[in-house]
Amino acid sequence: MAMNIKEMLQNLGIQNSNPSYSTGNIWGDTHGSQIDSFSPVDGQKIASVAAASDEDYKTVLQQAVAAAAYWKAVPAPRRGDIVRQFGDALRKHKTDLGTLVSYEMGKSLQEGLGEVQEMIDICDFAVGQSRQLYGLTMHSERPSHRMYEQWHPLGIVGIISAFNFPVAVWSWNTALALVCGNVCIWKPSSKTPLCAIACQHILAAVLKANELPEGISSLLIGNAIGDKMNNDPRINLISFTGSTRVGRIVSTAVASRFGKSILELGGNNAIIISKDADLDMSVIGAVFGAVGTAGQRCTSTRRLIIHEDIYDTFRERLVAAYEQLRIGNPLDENHHVGPLIDKDAVESYLKAIEKAKQEGASFLVEGGLLEGDSYTSGCYVKPCVAEVENHFSIVQEETFAPILYLIKYKTLDEAITLQNAVPQGLSSAIMTLNLREAEQFLSAAGSDCGIANVNIGTSGAEIGGAFGGEKETGGGRESGSDAWKGYMRRQTNTINYSNTLPLAQGIKFNI
Template sequence: MTTRADSMQTTGPATVQTELPTADALRERARAALRAVGAHAELDAPGRPGLPSGSPITGDVLFTVPETSATQAEAAIAAASEAFTTWRVTPAPVRGALVARLGELLTEHNADVADLVTIEAGKITSEALGEVQEMIDICQFAVGLSRQLYGRTIASERPGHRLMETWHPLGVVGVITAFNFPVAVWAWNTAVALVCGDTVVWKPSELTPLTALACQALLERAAADVGAPREVGRLLQGGREIGEALVDDPRIALVSATGSVRMGQQVGPRVAQRFGKVLLELGGNNAAVVTPSADLDLAVRGIVFAAAGTAGQRCTSLRRVIAHRSVADTLVDRITTAYRSLPVGDPSAESTLVGPLIHARSYRDMVGALEQARSDGGEIIGGERVSPGPEYDESAYYVTPAVVRMPAQTAIVHAETFAPILYVLTYDSLDEAIAMNNAVPQGLSSAIFTTDMREAERFMAADGSDCGIANVNIGTSGAEIGGAFGGEKQTGGGRESGSDSWKAYMRRATNTVNYSSDLPLAQGVQFG
């Protein structure tokens, strides 16, 4: 993601923020942000029927948000399907004008949307602003793309014939997003899908309904401003049943789903059964190889941000360090020293660098993983639950990042735990390090820290890292929108954002034009 690594400072004394905002203060901030973006949502008090909207900052439920009914979901899908019939024949540069306006509104309201991200997802302010900037960036990318949906001309074997490929809008795109990037992933899909001529139906995470209301309001404002159909983007708020409606509906041409491997294992076969298309962004168990020649100052900085940023709750978070035996001890000492300096607490506070875990289950998963690692022979530093202040609510979960020296890659190391746990393993040869990098079921992001050109090139080669992202001298998180984002194996194989990822949102047609007066057949076939 585009959040800058330089926001993760690693100097200064270890601190814990001592005051949290009250639930009432968070409610007022959320209402103010929603008013600013023009979202006129009916927010009920906690406990009313509907979808609870909470904040990991305090652990409180802030509001109850209206939940989309099955009837409303059906109507939204039908409206998006109907809108597609006109949107697909709208010239692509005209479609781009909608996305350009959305980018302008996001620029105007970046602080409002970012504050909602902080409130609902617990991201520190700089990371939340970085996520909104990523939305703006992908809008700019997509606007340029609206004039570059290129096909190709192919040499025909028949005289007087032209052979070519053209790309056409695919249909309605169903987008299912996760809590940890509640707005950027929606923008990745929506900005590109809209310029490709598709319409979008979005089911956000149940944990982040307010950010979804804000984004939907801005999209509707953009559509009104440029005269685009309001129905090109629809929002469905709810749980599993709403997601299943998108997965099973034959009018949804493409399901783009971000979440767990288990979710992807259910979504993929169900969409395939009706011959729909899927774009899956699932789990990651990302590693960084640290070689003897590595610049350790650079490596520590990259490792600490990638492992502790977003409290370890990114799909690209660094889970494993594979360090050469000669540098492992020094590296661990420096990482643990840096970890002790990371302020933990209210993500809204300017000095905070590590916010809360999203909920109790995340904390239980972290505790369980650390207990298993200890039983497997791991040596654990950190990983404690901490109190951010005297008004601390037991429903909020703040932890210190953990470093775990492991004797081997056991089953728990192969599992993705969505928490700030960094396993450290050692290697003797580069072949061994690459094998360890590739040994896990997931294949999203990877990195190597080295000043040896041969090591760097080998890591990126066909027999190197098997991940969709392979970096050199930079951490596993912090991808730019210009490149295709996604991974292999249990990560799902999908690609979003830049490069030629737009092709997932379109259908390809091969065209042959005969401009001669003869009818030669392919391969020289003679008939009649």
């Protein structure tokens, strides 16, 4: 594997053991500290990355400010063409980049390749969007006046992303921000720096080929970078993906300087399994939602709220499905579940299991750490299932691991109340063939989440829809629909083409 990984890194432009951060199109040494990237797949050190220093940060911001002045004047369709070229470059590097995502983060190879496909898809979406940055026209109450609104770039967009989707979430933000006329500065998770370097290298090559300024897209790696970005008034928008705890810090810092933020925070997602559900579909949706990416998605299924009439039957089928799961090297497509990101995540998983037992949970499928020659990294755990009450404090929390909680209900009103009775509000789903149940779930009196699905699980959102959630999930929206508006500022314009100056609301001002 070592030779294959080395070749893969070289194909992505990472050709030495100490790849550094990028300022736009320039790759060079820095004076910052060193960050080591270890694979949770086998525990091996992949490479060391130079973290950005204070001087590096200063340089990047200076370049971004200069680039922003240039980029906002470039016609939006031309900006879209650059994003199109980036999407084409991703197509060429899909296999290598998807493999790197799988190896550095630990998700299955299929999911790694799927994440790169999401990047390609959002580029395609953004290219079309570059010709559709529409404003509205309004009728003025004053004669011979015309009113309309238009959208302008914000300037500099800061993107702070998490380890679990080390490339896709950045692309959601970057593709839209670029076509909207902004420049981007990316602070990735220090747990997956090589994925970020590879992406930046691919985009930097496109920018260089088009003779565009440095600083249109920049990368800063390091644990201290986020605080600098959050408090920097030159960065007009911070898009943050991560925990609710850190999101509060980000939100407070950015708001204190009247900056804008897009917050994509925690999820505690439930699927309601109706007595009128297709049980075959429901089992598939529940299992994938709970164990995909080893439960490390913000949209992972954490809770199953199951009707009492089918509870025993569904529980039996679910346990049987869990017994068939194959856990191991995610680069092997025969495995369903890979490792957690690191040993800290394992510790959090084990503590959650212990806390659930202390609160009265009954485990149908026991969890635990996997050991042996196939699990040398110490990051492989068993997906587990427990019967609980929704009010348990551990159930109210988001544990980034494959722990699934089962809860019984009698009526749909009760199920919806249970679904909504957590602090988070990201994704939700109901499995039912009953049209009335589906419509009630989607109504204003139904799910309080930003995403509500019928007969599909809680994970696997498409880029065409706006992605995000309510309550402690932060209220941000990324990706499709009109999420592009979050990266622009609205301006209302009134044009008087008469030879007088009538005032609004019929006011008279004679001088």
